[in-house]
Amino acid sequence: MRKFVIGGNWKMQIVKVDEAVSVAKEIATALEEIDMNGVDVFVAPSYHALFAVGQAIKGTKLKLAGQNMYFRDQGAFTGEISADSLLDCGCEYVLLGHSERRRIFGEDNAYINQKVKKALEKGLKPVLCIGETAKEKADGQTEAVNQKQLEESLADVSPEQMKNIVIAYEPVWAINNKFLNPDTEIKTATPNEADSIHKFIRKWLIDTFGNEIGNTIPIQYGGSMKDSNCEGLLSIKDIDGGLIGGASLSAAKFKPIIEAATKLYQ
Numbered sequence: 001m002r003k004f005v006i007g008g009n010w011k012m013q014i015v016k017v018d019e020a021v022s023v024a025k026e027i028a029t030a031l032e033e034i035d036m037n038g039v040d041v042f043v044a045p046s047y048h049a050l051f052a053v054g055q056a057i058k059g060t061k062l063k064l065a066g067q068n069m070y071f072r073d074q075g076a077f078t079g080e081i082s083a084d085s086l087l088d089c090g091c092e093y094v095l096l097g098h099s100e101r102r103r104i105f106g107e108d109n110a111y112i113n114q115k116v117k118k119a120l121e122k123g124l125k126p127v128l129c130i131g132e133t134a135k136e137k138a139d140g141q142t143e144a145v146n147q148k149q150l151e152e153s154l155a156d157v158s159p160e161q162m163k164n165i166v167i168a169y170e171p172v173w174a175i176n177n178k179f180l181n182p183d184t185e186i187k188t189a190t191p192n193e194a195d196s197i198h199k200f201i202r203k204w205l206i207d208t209f210g211n212e213i214g215n216t217i218p219i220q221y222g223g224s225m226k227d228s229n230c231e232g233l234l235s236i237k238d239i240d241g242g243l244i245g246g247a248s249l250s251a252a253k254f255k256p257i258i259e260a261a262t263k264l265y266q
């Protein structure tokens with residue numbers, strides 16, 4: 001039986017510690033009323049708020065994630081954060097290879113692979129983000145692009161280690177980000193589109209890591225998931241949760257998605 005994982009990626013949207021703590025507390029309070037039923041929920045605040053949010057949600061059902069990390073343990077690496085620092089703040093998950101990291105900050109698969117391996121070594125659960133751009137989709141490259149990202153970002157990761165990985169399929173054209181998508185209308189993947197690529201990813205995971213492990217790895221969908229479209233997406237057999245940006249920034253928007261996931265989880 002695989003887990004559902006619902007993640008809130010706060011990006012650089014909440015810039016004050018107090019605000020991050022207060023939104024996290026509201027979400028944690030909302031979770032008290034929900035039977036989590038095999039669903040993990042995390043939020044990923046900015047680094048400066050991680051420790052305070054970690055303290056505020058200690059002992060609640062809400063989990064904490066980093067938005068990124070460096071693959072070295074410690075040292076003179078200005079502007080970076082280590083796995084141990086994320087763990088020190090209380091993180092259980094870490095987002096790696098988010099399309100904003102790939103497309104705006106130039107991270108490639110080989111670099112992401114080093115971080116995936118370091119996170120696993122340190123006991124953090126990587127949420128490996130993959131996904132194609134609008135142009136790659138229009139060129140018929142969707143499967144090839146996602147397969148390459150999986151192959152290279154997960155190089156030298158063992159089937160046993162895969163038990164601690166979550167894949168987030170996030171088509172770049174569906175991410176509510178005008179900076180990444182300046183000329184295209186941002187659309188959510190239709191349930192049919194999502195079904196087809198999630199089935200492809202599941203098959204790749206099974207072919208690569210074996211039937212048992214391949215079937216237990218959660219594959220999140222990400223890209224403009226919200227109250228109005230989450231049920232259709234989360235009902236799909238190979239969608240095991242969501243990575244949510246805009247709709248995770250308040251308990252009012254995030255709670256209905258979490259509720260839908262806990263109801264649909266079986």
Ligand code: PEP
Binds near residue numbers: 176244
């Ligand atoms: C994201 O970037 O991870 C994301 C899914 O953002 P949004 O939900 O705002 O499209």
